[in-house]
Structure formats: structure tokens, C-alpha cells
Amino acid sequence: MFGSRIKLDRDLLRKIEMYAKIAGYSSTQEFITHALEKEIAQLEQADSDEEIRKKLQGLGYIS
């Protein structure tokens, strides 16, 4: 697996391991990857929403 090492707080890592198991992930890495992908997708969506609004808001007819 390519990638960089990331330092995590010990307590957080413990929680990640626990919830990865509860949620049925095959590994903590799979859980972390999924969580980050979800967060990024949300940020990208929020950004595109904002961009869309801005692009259309100059129209006098909407606010």
C-alpha cells in the first residue's frame, strides 16, 4: 500500500478500532479511508452547492 504515515492520538485510534469493528469494517484502514472519503465528498458537495448558488444568485429573480 502506497501512502504516508499519519500520526493519530492514542485515544482516537482506540475509538477508531472499536467502531470499525462494531460497524463491520474489515480493518481500521478501511474505516478511516471510508470516513475521509465521505467527509471530502461532503465538502466538495457543499462547495459545488455554494458555487451554484453564487452563479445563479446574480439573477434579480431569486435570493
Next chain:
Amino acid sequence: MRFRTLFLATLALALAAPAAAAPARKVLVLGVDGLDPALLRSYIARGILPNIGRLIERGGFSELQTSMPPLSPVAWSNFITGMDPGGHGVFDFIHRDAATMLPDRAESVVKPGKTLSLGDCHVLPVGGGGPENLRRGRAFWQILEERGVPTIVFRMPANFPPVPSPGKSLSGMGTPDIQGTPGTFSFYTDRQVPNAKEISGGEVYAVRPSAGRVDAKLHGPWNPFRDGSTACRKRLEVDFTVHLDPQRPLAKFDVQGQEFVLQQGEWSDWVRVDFKALPLFASVHAIGRFYLKQVRPQFELYLTPLQIDPKRPGAMQISTPKSWSHELCEELGYFYTKELPEDTKALTGGILNAREFWQQTQFVYDELRRAFDYAIESFEEGLLFFYFSSVDQNSHMLWNYMDREHPGFNEDPLLAAGIEQMYRGIDDVVGRALATLPEDATIILMSDHGFAPFYWQVSLNSWLVERGYAALRDPGQRSSKWFGDVDWSRTRAYAVGLNGLYVNLRGREPRGIVEPGEEHERLLRQLERDLLGMVDPRNGKHPVSLVVDPRRDFHGPLVASGPDLVVGYSWGYRTSWKSPLGEFPREVFTDNTEPWSGDHSMDYRLVPGVLIASRPITLDAPALHDLTVAILDEYGVPKTKEMIGSDCLGER
């Protein structure tokens, strides 16, 4: 002898040569957005529009049936193509992409180009992308040019980028500002602006005057050499400085070496701005005008949306031939190039007050007037179309100054006469045309739609929830996101844009639940009945008086490409401020107290446009698509098989 031979040879050649083509007859079409027949009649009755009165005496005056919905991009597209939305595909200002469920402009879009990643947020643009005109069908001036009729088309809406034509044309409504939006103004201040983030159509920038100067930035388009992701992208910026006079209310500006002084309350002339994407390599050119609203106690500086520089439009073609915008600029000086130049958003956002807005609209009219005078003086033959936005934009923003019934009525004698003043301006234009053009020229004064008050708003999406057509995941929580709160698994219909209603159709919408065919049809009929039966409990009125089903009521191959239903509001009503972009406010019916107080996005039968011509009007109820046929007929050009209208003007 030698000379005699030469003379005879020349004479023979001259006699053998075909006669030079006769100049094409002159037809002038004055397209005045939002010119309303009822207001026009009342002003004519008061004798304040003498030139329009003279034009009516030459030919006639009729209401002109507008499009459904009666929105400018739709109405002008009807006129341009001689078709209805089923033919040209423009159904609203805003439509949604069924595949992505994201909204966009209905008449034109700017698509991103392809890039090659260079790493570390840097990219190399490798082509593709750019603006695309989404209107389908041939424009009448393209047809005339094919028949050898020279044409000049000035700021026709729904024509960006301008369709290819050997004639001269300048784009109008649909043309973005330099940021790719319909218009984003800038406001620089050291005062606390309430809800600054919520102001739409502009950005508020906090500045801090220090040692008698203000240093700030002009904000251009995204840097094309950077990745478009949130983490990487950056706007191109230009620094500028304002030096504040220590005693007097004036300031000296320095923008890229252009120095000028403004008094408090004064507007600058056009200022050029060059955004450099790569030093010495790629620049984006823009123009803007500053308004020094206040020097102290608080500093307040407004800047118009930065416009595409007509001298150097770059990749954004705004005219045919591309060089024509440059030539016009040489003749007329710099001018507004973005779609509707009147900054209604700055008034709505409280950045400009109504008198400042009125002043800005005068600049727009004066610019258009200067361009018209140039166009009419240099008009040699063929067709000249000239567009004015001033009546429309002032009717939107000053209706509440002339209508005491309006929930947002304001008292101001100057502004109460503002709309009338704009009608006088158009009368003056007609006077100039009558004085300049020969007797046998055809002069047509027309509008795309009329006007009505906007007293009450209907949140159509909220009504759909109330009636069980749409469902929210948590009715207690209503964000301001584009359909962010919707439970699509329980939503059968949703509203987008000013008049569009869509069914959440399986196979078309990503999370569609309504089966195509019988279930779809049944739902449409039920929606139609319920919409027409809608009652505003506050006054017992029916807010909807017409529902159009494009597949039933429109013509052409694109009838199924728009909304499933088009909603026509009754007199005084309109969709709410929030509903068009997928929001669900708690209240369905509310008063409109915004400065935007007049409107026309309603039942088309209530807001007809105007047709006045120097020729007799031969149809009882002419429509925009009939006028298209009449203009072709001026040159003996038959209508195309896609056109749905008939000639509406009599013999000369």
C-alpha cells in the same frame, strides 16, 4: 484612337455587368424589455409619449402575446426563432440537469475546459470548455443573412455566445460578468454589514483605512492555471489603493497606474483591470466602475460587477464578428457588457439605496442611447434590432414607489415617476428613429412581456410538501441548500426555477419514484387540478390561474425536455424568493416587501407585451412568434417549417 477604344471597351463592360444589388429596405425593430401595454396607454392618454403616438398613427398598436412562462429568455427565444419552448428548448431562467439534479442557466452555460495536472495544485489548460448557447433553432437574422439581407443585432437577449452570422451582433442577457456569474458586485467597507454573507449577487469585503489609505483587492475569475478544487483554486486578483483626503470627503484612486479622484457620492468612469494569470503570458481583461458612497465616518466603496472588456474579450466572444465589440468601443467608449447591467442586487442587498440605483440605471440608459444614436446614424440598409433593458429593470425595482397598494410601498416623488421617465426615454428613441429613417422604412416597437405588481409570494416547494407531493427528511429542519432537505424516496414532484414543476420520474431523475406512463399522467392531472384550486387563506384568492403542460400545449421536438408543468400565477402573485433554488421555507404564502416589487413571471395572459408598427397590424391577437414571420416577410423571405406563427403586418 487608343483612348476611344478604351472608352468603348469600358462602356461595353459597364453595360454587360449585372446591375448592383439594390440596397435592402430598412427595418428597425426596437426591442424594449418589459414595455407594458396598460402603462403605455395611460401615458399616451396623458400626452407624454408624442412620438410613440405618431408611430401608432402611421400603423397600429396591439398587445403582443408573450410566451409561457413570460420570462425574458423564453419570450425573446420565441421571437428569435418563431417557435415556442417546445422548439427552442428554453423554458425558464433556470433549469435542472436531470442526470446530476443540479441547477444551471437555461439559455447559456460556461463549461469548464480540460486541464493537464502539473502537480502541487498547478494545471495546464489544454482546451475545450467555454460558453455554449443552449437555445435551439435558427435565429431570424441568420435566415435573413442567408438571403443577402444585412443585419445588425444589438444586445439581443438569449444570444450568448452570439450565434454565427456574417452580420453584426452584440450579445445581451445571458452574457456573464468576468467571474462567470450574472453579476457580482463588490462592496468595500469598514462598517459592520448585517448578514454580509447572505447578500446575494455581490461580495462584501472588510477593509481598514490606515494612515489615510485603503488597500484592497479586485477579484477576478478563477486562475485557469490552478486546479479547480476547493483546496487549490484561487481567484486572480489585482491590488488597488484609495488615498483618503484628510479633510475633504474625496479620495484618490490608483488602479494599475490609472489615477483618478472621486468626490463622495461620485461615480468613476470605466476603469480597466488586467488580471494576469501568468506574468507576461496570459491576462484576463475586465472593466468596472467605482462609486465612492462614503469616505467617513465609515468608508463605503461600491464597484460594479467586473465586465468582459469589449476591447479585449479574450475567449468570451460577445460579438460577431469578434472584432465588432472592439470597434464599437472605439466609437462609443467602454460600455456595460454583462447581461442586465442595472444592479438590482445592490439595491436589494441594501448596498445602494434606491436613488443611487436610479442614478446607475441612468448611466445604463445613457450608454444604450449613445449606442442607439450611433447605430441609427450609421444604419445603411437591411435590419437593425436594438434592445433596451431600462424599462424592465426599473419596473421591477420602482413599482413599489408608484403603487400605494403594494405591501412594500415607499414614498419618494422622484422615484414614483421613475418608470414613467423610462417610458419617456423610449419615446425619445422613437422620435429619433422617426426623424432619421426614410418614410418607407418599417419601424417596429415591441416588447417581450408586460408588467404586474408582485404583492404576494408562493413557496411552491413548501406547498408541495403541505399537499403531500414532496417530503422532507426532517420537517423541523430547513436549510438553505439546493434540495438538501428532501426525502426523494417520498417525493413525487418538485419545483425549480420561476415557473417550472417537475415530476420525480423513475428512469429520468436519479432517485425517481413515479412510474412513466399512466402514473405520470395521472399525477400531472391531479397536480393541475390542485394547483388551480390553490387558495391563499389570508385573502381567499386563487394564486394560480393557469397550468401549462408542455407536451400538450407546446410544439416541437423538445416538448419533453423542460418541466412537466409550467405554473402561471395570477395577478399580484409570483413564486417565492427561496423556492426557485430548491428551498422549502415554512410559510407557503407571504407578502413581498423586497425592493424587487414588480414582476411578470405569471399567467402569460395577464402580462402581454406591446406591438406598435409603422405598418397596419393584421392579426387580432398577434404573438411574438408571429412577429418573427412578419420580419422575414418584410424581405419576401418565407417562414421555415419549424415556425409556428403567421405574418401579422399588412402591406406597406
